[in-house]
Amino acid sequence: MTALPDYPNEVVTKALVRLVRVPGLDKPAALITLDNGLDYKKPNSFGPAGLRSLDEAITEATAAEPAFIALTGKPYIFCVGADITGMPFITSRDQAVALGELGHSVFARLKNSAIPTFAFINGAALGGGLEVSLHCHYRTVSGGAAALGLPEVAIGLIPGWGGSQLLPNLIGVPGAAQVILQNPLTQKVLKPKQAAELGIADVLFEPADFLERSLEWAAGVVNGDVTVERPEVDKDMWEGVLFFAKQQLDERLHGAVPSANKALELLALAKDATFEDGTAAETQALADLIMGDESRASLYAFDLVQRRAKRPVGVPDKSLARKVTKVGIVGAGLMASQLALLFARRLQVPVVLTDLDQARVDKGVGYVGGQIDKMVGRGRMDEGTAAKLRGLVSGSVDKSVFADADFVIEAVFENLDLKKQIWAELEKIVSPSAVLATNTSSLSVTEMAADLEHPERVVGFHFFNPVAVLPLLEIIKGERTDDETLATAFAVGKELRKSSVLVKDAPAFVVNRLLTRFTSEVFNAIDAGTPLDVVDTALDPLGLPMRPIALLQLVGPAVGLHVGETLHQAFPDRYGDSPNLRKIVDAGLPLMVDDEINPEVVKLVEGGSAPLTGDQVRQKALDALAEEIRLMLDEGVVAEAQDIDLCMLLGAGWPFHLGGVTPYLDRSGTSERVTGKRFLPQGVASLPA
Secondary structure, three states: OOOOOOOOOOOOOEEEEEEEOOOOOOOOEEEEEEEOOOOOOOOOOEOHHHHHHHHHHHHHHHHOOOOOEEEEEEOOEEEOOEOHHHHHHOOOHHHHHHHHHHHHHHHHHHHOOOOOEEEEEOOEEEOHHHHHHHHOOEEEEEOOOOOEEOOHHHHOOOOOOOHHHHHHHHHOHHHHHHHHHHHHHOOOOEOHHHHHHHOOOOEEEOOOOHHHHHHHHHHHHHHOOOOOOOOOOOOOOHHHHHHHHHHHHHHHHOOOOHHHHHHHHHHHHOOOOOHHHHHHHHHHHHHHHHOOHHHHHHHHHHHHHHOHHHOOOOOOOHHHOOOOOOEEEEOOOHHHHHHHHHHHHHHOOOEEEEOOOHHHHHHHHHHHHHHHHHHHHOOOOOHHHHHHHHHHEEEEOOHHHHOOOOEEEEOOOOOHHHHHHHHHHHHOOOOOOOEEEEOOOOOOHHHHHOOOOOHHHEEEEEOOOOOOOOOEEEEEEOOOOOHHHHHHHHHHHHHOOOEEEEEEOOOOOOHHHHHHHHHHHHHHHHHOOOOHHHHHHOOHHHOOOOOHHHHHHHHOHHHHHHHHHHHHHHOOOOOOOOHHHHHHHHHOOOOEEOOEEOHHHHHHOOOOOOOOOHHHHHHHHHHHHHHHHHHHHHHOOOOOHHHHHHHHHHHOOOOHHHOOOHHHHHHOOHHHHHHOOOOOOOOOOOOOO
């Protein structure tokens, strides 16, 4: 068998054995604790050395002939799975097979043990961490465990250490399909109560005395005082569930995500295959995926979201940030109201909305209260917290309420003259050190501040809708924005739990500039006479989260037209001014009705005599994206291509399996054909050359 190479700089999670006395048992129990020696911010994971340490610990524990063997983790963390930072160092399929086989051979020792084995899931358990617990005969889970799940499909892999075979035979295929397919693709994980209800854990204990209760419970199981009952898995519905799951996947992803397809195959195999045959198939599937470009791209995307997003490039020292004790919001419409709720929840400071009349102000404040009530009703917030938040949010028609605000953000209609007028008025009211932020989606921050006495304190603070869901925050530095303002903006963004990216003041910034170029090509094809259904399905092979017509409907045709006009004025040779889009907006027609293209829109559109094929539409759209990204990088809109990808992943839902935009353009050869060179070095988000 090919040797699995050690990972460079692996932070080894050691498996430490100690014997503990448990009341009611004649012999001690062997407790194996997984611990990489670091705090909870650096979770336990399994690299080659970590797996070998667990193997040695199982040997040591078994030799002691204990009453039972239990596996647990360090504070707050059980184990978050395979050490994916080492995956790029696997350079052959044989090595990938060796990784699968090593995990299987070590974990199987817990499954096949003659001594009862338990997993005490005290904290986060993801991927291989949850899989090792599934190999144990019994499982307890702490109510304080932050997250449980098998998220591998989302990063281009599959549960490759037994999860695809053990889970469906433990809880049934409907629950397994949810955990292995649905949750990863919707970026969800399980809470401890959900894991217990599904049957993943046998019992749920509170975190305060979790280990003591787990040991007592395990002793009860061993001495016969506790009986663990698990319902028999219904296999009659197996094929039907997977048929439905495949239909959903095809509808959403159009077959573009290899890891999802492999996971479906493995779930189907789990119905009748022996565990040995099923795990052997897992190993082969894992090796195929590890050596595929999609998994490398997914791991690249995962690294961007988990690491780069937390350490934005080009940010001034955080010591320069000013303290924010009150927030003002100009406007009380839907976006402004969403911002008010977000600022109040995250910053826990007074937030005040203003608008032209009391009715609008009342509606905005009422929206915030309504959302708080919904969270209380759904059990997501207690009444005490809700009461505090309601007390923090207020409204007024008098802008003098901003006099003591440290941070004021406007969220009014996209009109430069209107925004300049607002800032001119506010500058006479707010304190000299107050930060003035604009939520503009396309207008120049520099121009907006040009006539102010202190333009250095104006900064772009571009959120994405819905504000509570999309994590991206584009922070735009105007030509005269100073370091204190910028540092404050990033500090606030962090408190809001947003992933902030520093962006140069350029038309439409990053996401809107690229999406508008993309939709501009779509409407160019429509204007040329291409049927709407051909255009709308042309991008299906990429597995994008939304088709282009639905995306434009979400953004809003009027908003799309406005941003398009802004970019057409800035770059008339690249951004079209579609007469058909203007007609749709003027007619006030929705693009979609009941998830289908509006028949009235189809009737309204007038096309030319040069229709394109779906392949041509797709290639023109990709070529346009490659050209625009190269120009943006040359202009210094962001520091690197990685920031483009991060923005598109977090602000536009660009799929992880593509790695964002630039890895796919590189992999497909579009980058070099259109711009003469790759965006990323060979081997980054792809297989080494």
